[in-house]
Amino acid sequence: MxxxxxxxxxxxxxxxxxxxxxxxxxxxxxxxxxxxxxxxxxxxxxxxxxxxxxxxxxxxCPYAIKYTFEFLQRVVMKIKPDQATARVHGLRNKILRYCNICLR
Structure with a gap:
């Protein structure tokens, strides 16, 4: 620890x-x-x-996991999703694209 x-x-x-x-x-x-x-x-x-x-x-939150917590807040919990950074929006879009490919 x-x-x-x-x-x-x-x-x-x-x-x-x-x-x-x-x-x-x-x-x-x-x-x-x-x-x-x-x-x-x-x-x-x-x-x-x-x-x-x-x-x-x-x-x-520690700087090293800053985007992890932002992803959880903005994408998973949908807390002010319109305020997500470009990095988090990009990850969200990649995940959605991947899910769409897998569901075909």
Whole structure:
């Protein structure tokens, strides 16, 4: 956790590392190198709680994940989508094009 400004720690029992391991036994929300929530059994719930902590505590997101948070706000949660940066609009359009190709 050293140097971790914001994130999730995912405890899992699995032979191979995966994006979201199948056998998650604990997820913790970390803010400024401190575990603020733990014993969460679902990665999606933990991510939602992380977003809630960011908003409730009015935290500034780390620069390295600035566009990730903007994408979640503007595209996924549709919070003022017309105010998205060109980079986020571009990613949204690429995803939509890809989805249209896959659905054909």
């Amino acid at each position: 050293k140097g971790m400004q914001l994130g999730l720690l995912i405890g899992c029992e699995s032979g191979e590392p995966d994006a979201i391991p199948c056998e998650v036994f604990d997820v913790a929300v970390v803010v400024e190198e401190t575990i603020v929530l733990h014993n969460i059994k679902d990665v999606v719930v933990a991510f939602s709680l992380l977003m809630g902590v960011v908003y409730c505590m009015n935290l500034e």
